[in-house]
Amino acid sequence: MDALAVAVTANLPVILWGAPGTGKTSSVLALGASLGLPVEVVVGSIREPSDFAGLPVIREGGTWLAPPRWAERLARAGRGILFLDELTTAPPAVQAAMLRVVLERTVGDLALPGEVRIVAAANPPEQAADGWELSAPLANRLIHLDWRVSAVSVAEGFTGGFAVPEVGMARAFARGGGPGEGAGGCVPAGAARARARRSRRACEGVAEPAHVGAGRDRGGLRAR
Template identity: 75%
Template sequence: MRKNETVRAALALAIRANLPVLLWGAPGTGKTSTVVALARQLEMPVEVVVGSIREPSDFSGLPVVRDEGTWFAPPRWAERLASAESGLLFLDELTTASPAVQAAMLRVVLERAVGDLVLPGRVRIVAAANPPGLAADGWELSAPLANRLVHLDWQVAADDVAKGFVHGFGAPGAALVAAPTRTRIAAAKAQIGAFLRVRPELVLVVPDTPERSGRSWPSPRTWEMAAIAIAAGAANGSDEAVVAALVIGAVGEAAGFEALSWLRNLDLPAPETLLNDPAAPLPDRADRLHALLGSLVAHVVADGSTSSWERAWSVIARVAAATPDVAAASAQTLAANRPAGASLPVSMLALAPVLRSAGLMP
């Protein structure tokens, strides 16, 4: 898969997973054409908002005095998206938007709020920017705004342009991309959490220069986005390069490559395997046990059945016998999600001290 095919596939995956994305690339290279074509493929109405010609009030709302107080009226583009109840908001030319406009965009990207209007959850956000050196009167992207986006580097090749002229500039198969389930997202978060236990210094790495702070860097927010990207990739059987582009686009190259390498070497049994065979072999490393139990509990909570909840305790008890500190967090989460009518299995008694300390057992 060529570089730009990877980026197009990553963009389609991010849109379905509701990850806000920023495409970095030179002017005139087809970013807008691709986003608009993707929106058509996904049957989403699209609103293109050019940052360089907007004012802060176009995002924070224009104050209007009413009898009951002041209302921050949203612009027409936001009202159209709200009326459609879904769609794609394309924020173009971010680096030519002034710092004041970038600041006003923060709530739009993070909270989907435009003035006093909250955009529906089905509205997706994609942005585009030229590197400041290629943008007329360009500014570096502010760190708070950059940390709310997955950054993808847009490249162009003659073959891509030729195909785009004939077949359009969307992404092949974009309409077939599925959103990740809550179970997959919870399992991916558990794996990222296990990785961060091993590398706690990567939880937050604030860049020390404006250039670096305007791109992707690790924070709790971006690690969550990385986990959602991993879940989306698993849900669609995506190419490894596509998932890697999104993970690196969320947390940066150094942290992203390290996390992907760690995840590639996990080699954990599936939760269903552990539930059906409580004596199945368990990994001996603490980080892998954290990832394993996190995925198991996420699966059981999503399943919601009494049977899987009761059987999961046998696995947690086995881990607790050797490494109780690893089992503690998963035991607390499992106990807090007890299905109605589920009985307390005998294996749970070994964890009674842990559960009592958490206030989850008398």
């Protein structure tokens, strides 16, 4: 839960791998409440590619890729958390459309504000009833966390387990300042290691989204 808070505070895209019914959605909603951020939950299994790539409509004599309502709400708020739930139940075509959202924060012809965070969740293949493997391009853009639930977290309703860091501290941790391998999210530990197909270029892209690194040295938020 602390690692999730660090990633969200530092505005780095993150995915939670855990069994069904273990409170991933409840925790993201609780974190959003702790940070004062609206949360939009988008379930991949019930979405179409146009829900991410935009629906073509005629506007002012041209074609406009109209964004869905959840993207419009985040754009109006100017900040928030986009929670992509049940990511591996999304068909490959939907995952391909999601890639631009995660990589460029763009939905159709709408650019999401830089303060919109990306959080995803998925069930490990051995615990999933049905679905698809996470595509390599999408996996390479996400920090992978194995989700484990404690009795204390359940008893507290997930609201008392977050130690929300300062933004500067979170970004320092994302640069590799924390203890242990993969402190910057580049090399995940445990079971998540096998699911993340990492390259050095992909790690740098995760550690420094374009809107975060604008106007600074490209290495400023680079993961180890």
